[in-house]
Amino acid sequence: MFCYQCQETAGCSGCTQAGVCGKSPEVAAMQDLLVYVTKGLSEVTTRLREEGKKVSSEINHLVSLNLFTTITNANFDEEAIVSKVVTTIDVKKELLGQLSNKENLSEAALWEAGTEEFAAKAAKVGVLSTENEDIRSLRELITYGLKGLSAYSKHANALLNDDEEVDAFMQKALAKTLDDTLGAEELIALTLETGKYGVNGMALLDTANTTAYGNPEIxxxxxxxxxxxxxxxxxxxxxxxxxxxxxxxxxxxxxxxxxxxxxxxxxxxxxxxxxxxxxxxxxxxxxxxxxxxxxxxxxxxxxxxxxxxxxxxxxxxxxxxxxxxxxxxxxxxxxxxxxxxxxxxxxxKCAAPTEIETGEIIGGFAHNQVLALADAVVGAVKSGAIKKFVVMAGCDGRVKSRNYYTDFAKALPKDAVILTAGCAKYKYNKLELGDIGGIPRVLDAGQCNDSYSLAVIALKLKEVFGLEDINDLPIIYNIAWYEQKAVIVLLALLYLGVKNIHLGPTLPAFLSPNVAKVLVENFGIAGIGTVEDDMELFFGEE
Ligand code: FSO
Ligand code: SF4
CATH class of the missing domain: 3.40.50.2030 (Rossmann fold)
Known part of the structure; x- marks a missing residue:
């Protein structure tokens, strides 16, 4: 097996014997195969759309669910994954019959076989089947972003919200990761386009959630x-x-x-x-x-x-x-x-839960609630009571080095406010960091997909302060990543023009040195240092 899609990957390079997450080589193989046939199916649906034919929402949902199934820590059930491969091959076969032009389709689009051939095929279609390390890196960066997008899309679909444009893009982009004629430049452009649809996908889910359940409130x-x-x-x-x-x-x-x-x-x-x-x-x-x-x-x-x-x-x-x-x-x-x-x-029949903590935590600072407090927030910035916002969204995880985020939150100057979303918040949401004039110093917007809210808030602040560039806001981005939903959040932020994002606790193993260089040079992406060094870096001049 070879998997390097998450932050915990073995030795910061790749899981090859078994996943640090607990994924067995057999499950990893079937996930590779599921991604492969889903890419093949996507090539067929993309061509059907080019021929002016409609692709049903059931097919769109199948693509999303397949990708979501292969996200880190989502599904460890080999049998369930094999059955999804079988369904996908069947659907693909049927759709191939609807195509007028079957010329030059890739092997993934045409491949079909019985379950007895799955293991042998899976061994040939994994991540390492792309030999060029930069092309591989970009293809995987896009694929992981699309996996994250598929998860958000699936949640919106569950609330009967669909965006055909997002689905069509997802499938077109999946198909492009099979296309050997595309070089690094085209794939870099596709990476940013993935970020654009990441914004759309998160907006779709935001609308679905808030329409069904109301706007989050304090x-x-x-x-x-x-x-x-x-x-x-x-x-x-x-x-x-x-x-x-x-x-x-x-x-x-x-x-x-x-x-x-x-x-x-x-x-x-x-x-x-x-x-x-x-x-x-x-x-x-x-x-x-x-x-x-x-x-x-x-x-x-x-x-x-x-x-x-x-x-x-x-x-x-x-x-x-x-x-x-x-x-x-x-x-x-x-x-x-x-x-x-x-x-x-x-x-x-079970006993009540054993108490492990007592007290309360506060949250609910998604865009609608924060914008309702806009006067207070803007006033606090103008008066200097709030000097900086620190976006610390993303994921938590078990590696010890993530204690950096607890220490970082504790070391922040008292006039800094943390904007968070995702499970990353558990590193500091019980620290009692106090408030600034009634505004809590940890503003939790919600789940990782609610990072969308943080972007909406940033764009609103840019407008209120009459700034040209989102990067002129007093906002630092120090994001913790773990799995592929964080990848789509990152690509969405890059698409929105956010620069100088710090990403930790380690940079993704799937970024080849050349791809990492592109991200550093064009977007100022950086890792994290020690808490002391980073405090100096972010706040030193003040
Ligand atoms: Fe966390 Fe897991 Fe929400 Fe992720 S629970 S790590 S980025 O799945 O999706 O933040
Ligand atoms: Fe390793 Fe992460 Fe892949 Fe699991 S998901 S096998 S921990 S890289």
């Missing part, structure tokens, strides 16, 4: 527990959240969020449920301890899954793109009501 979230049994829900899918809250109402079972589901508490539509008690625990990587002590069932709606311990494996359920062998998967297509009754019945 909210204090309880981090303690009640005395009734509970269900813990993690991941990012708000439609699953809604269905679970509805189905648990009046059952005597409480609902708690974990990790990236915390921002569900900020939505007005979910606040009305009195059994929606609070957030339990921290970011995804703490789940081994926290799922143990939660005592009740856990529903993973997306990544990040850590291979579960036996002590709670029979309480772990997956749905949507996520999966783990031996854990029950709750089915349900887009538009269907999922049946969570088995989880609810199990919860009733």
């Amino acid at each position: 909210t204090k979230v309880n981090i303690g527990v009640g005395n009734r049994p509970g269900i813990l829900i993690s991941g990012h899918d708000l439609r699953d959240m809604e269905m679970l809250l509805k189905q648990t109402e009046g059952t005597g079972v409480d609902v708690y969020t974990h990790s990236e589901m915390l921002p569900a508490h900020y939505y007005p539509a979910f606040k009305k449920y009195s059994h929606f008690v609070g957030n339990y625990g921290n970011a995804w990587w703490k789940q081994k301890e926290e799922f143990d002590s939660f005592n009740g069932p856990i529903l993973m709606t997306t990544n990040c899954i850590v291979p579960p311990k036996d002590s709670y494996k029979d309480r772990l359920f997956t749905t949507g793109a996520s999966g783990f062998p031996g854990c029950k998967h709750i089915p349900g297509e887009i538009g269907e009501e999922k049946d969570f009754s088995e989880i609810i019945e199990l919860a009733k």
Whole structure:
């Protein structure tokens, strides 16, 4: 196997024996094959569109779901992945029949075989099948960005929001990563175009979420527990959240969020449920301890899954793109009501969660809420009470070097405000960093996709202060990345013209030296240093 798509990749270069994430070589191989056939399918759908033929939303959803399935920590279930490869080959075959022009299609578009040939084929179509290291790097950068985009798109689709333009681009770009006639320059342009559609995809999801559930608002979230049994829900899918809250109402079972589901508490539509008690625990990587002590069932709606311990494996359920062998998967297509009754019945037999923390955390600072506070924020900047905003969005993870972000948050000057989104916040959202004239020093917009909100806020501030360039704002970008959703957020920021983004705890292994050089020279992308050095770098002259 060879996989280097996430920040934790072995030796900062590539997982070759087994994934640091727990992915086996067999699962890695089937994921490679799923990406390959999905790219082939995308080439066919792109040509169908060129011929003026319509591609159904079911096909668009299949492409998104396939890519999402291959994101880090989403799906470890080989059987489920093989079945997606089979479906994709079948769909591709049917669509090939609709093409008038089948000339010069790639091997990926034409390939079909039975499951017995899958392993042999997978061994030939992985990341290393592109020999030129720069072309490989750019193809993977684009593919990972598209994986992130597919996740956001899938969540919007679950709320019956589709953007055919985003889907058509996703498929066109996937097809282009198969095209050997494209050189580095064309692929760099495609990378930026991917960022553009990243903005569109995040906007689509923002509209879907806020239309369905209202605009996030300032909210204090309880981090303690009640005395009734509970269900813990993690991941990012708000439609699953809604269905679970509805189905648990009046059952005597409480609902708690974990990790990236915390921002569900900020939505007005979910606040009305009195059994929606609070957030339990921290970011995804703490789940081994926290799922143990939660005592009740856990529903993973997306990544990040850590291979579960036996002590709670029979309480772990997956749905949507996520999966783990031996854990029950709750089915349900887009538009269907999922049946969570088995989880609810199990919860009733479980003990209430063991309390691991008490108190509250505050969040809900997505664009609508921050813009409602615009006068106070702008006033604080004008008076000098707020000197800098520091965007610290992104992901958390288990490597020790990520303690940098806790130390960095603690070391910030007291007139700096952190803007965050994604699970990165768990490194500093319980530090009690105080407020500036009533504005908390950690403003949490929501999930990683709500980084879109941070961009909207930045663009609004640029307008209010009458600036020409987004980079003239007093905003520092110090982003923590882990998996491919952070890649699409990064590409979206680059597309919006944001420069000098610091990315840590390490730079992606999939950036070849030449591609990294392009990003450094054109966008000022940099890594992180020590907290002391970075404080000097960002605030030294003041
Ligand atoms: Fe985190 Fe995992 Fe949201 Fe990611 S839970 S790491 S970037 O899946 O998606 O922030
Ligand atoms: Fe390794 Fe990350 Fe790939 Fe898992 S997803 S195999 S940890 S690079």
